Amino acid sequence: MRKKVVVNDLMQKNYVYYLTEPIGKNFDPEFKPELTPKQMLELGVFGGKYMTDCRKEFPKSWFAKAKLCHEKHDPKLNYFSINASLPLLVWIKKGWINSRHDPRGWFQWYCRYYMGRRLIDEDKIQIKRWKAIKRHVGAVRKNCVKGKYTCRPKQRQALLHWAYDARKI
Numbered sequence: 001m002r003k004k005v006v007v008n009d010l011m012q013k014n015y016v017y018y019l020t021e022p023i024g025k026n027f028d029p030e031f032k033p034e035l036t037p038k039q040m041l042e043l044g045v046f047g048g049k050y051m052t053d054c055r056k057e058f059p060k061s062w063f064a065k066a067k068l069c070h071e072k073h074d075p076k077l078n079y080f081s082i083n084a085s086l087p088l089l090v091w092i093k094k095g096w097i098n099s100r101h102d103p104r105g106w107f108q109w110y111c112r113y114y115m116g117r118r119l120i121d122e123d124k125i126q127i128k129r130w131k132a133i134k135r136h137v138g139a140v141r142k143n144c145v146k147g148k149y150t151c152r153p154k155q156r157q158a159l160l161h162w163a164y165d166a167r168k169i
Contacts, residue, residue, distance in 0.1 A: 002018050035163045040160060045161050047075050051066070082157050106130070109123075
């Protein structure tokens with residue numbers, strides 16, 4: 001299996017990548033996300049603004065119940081109704097996003113990885129970043145009663161942004 005994908009959206013023109021694995025399969029053994037991209041979009045992440053111009057690249061089913069807002073970032077669309085994001089320009093300035101492959105950052109990488117794209121060096125970097133976020137799971141567990149979602153909502157929303165299911169903590 002080797003399917004060619006050509007991306008033409010607001011941030012990438014004629015960017016080409018290949019899908020070499022089946023969708024949602026054959027992940028690195030160290031990478032065990034708790035949520036799929038579709039689930040994340042349905043729950044509400046990134047204020048609904050993140051994927052509004054990328055629909056052609058991903059399955060239509062991902063967007064059927066997605067909480068999106070093309071006009072603006074709206075924290076009310078987030079699962080925990082709170083802003084847990086920094087603007088993209090801040091991420092770029094701090095060097096957290098420096099990939100020509102995924103100029104929107106980790107979630108874009110995850111969507112493409114989930115679809116079956118593999119870029120060994122980039123995958124290692126992004127999986128390492130994903131694993132580092134897990135420390136926030138421990139902080140929520142330590143400081144909150146299980147199931148009390150009003151405790152640390154910003155931290156919980158941030159965990160959702162990284163495919164950790166903060167509803168189960």
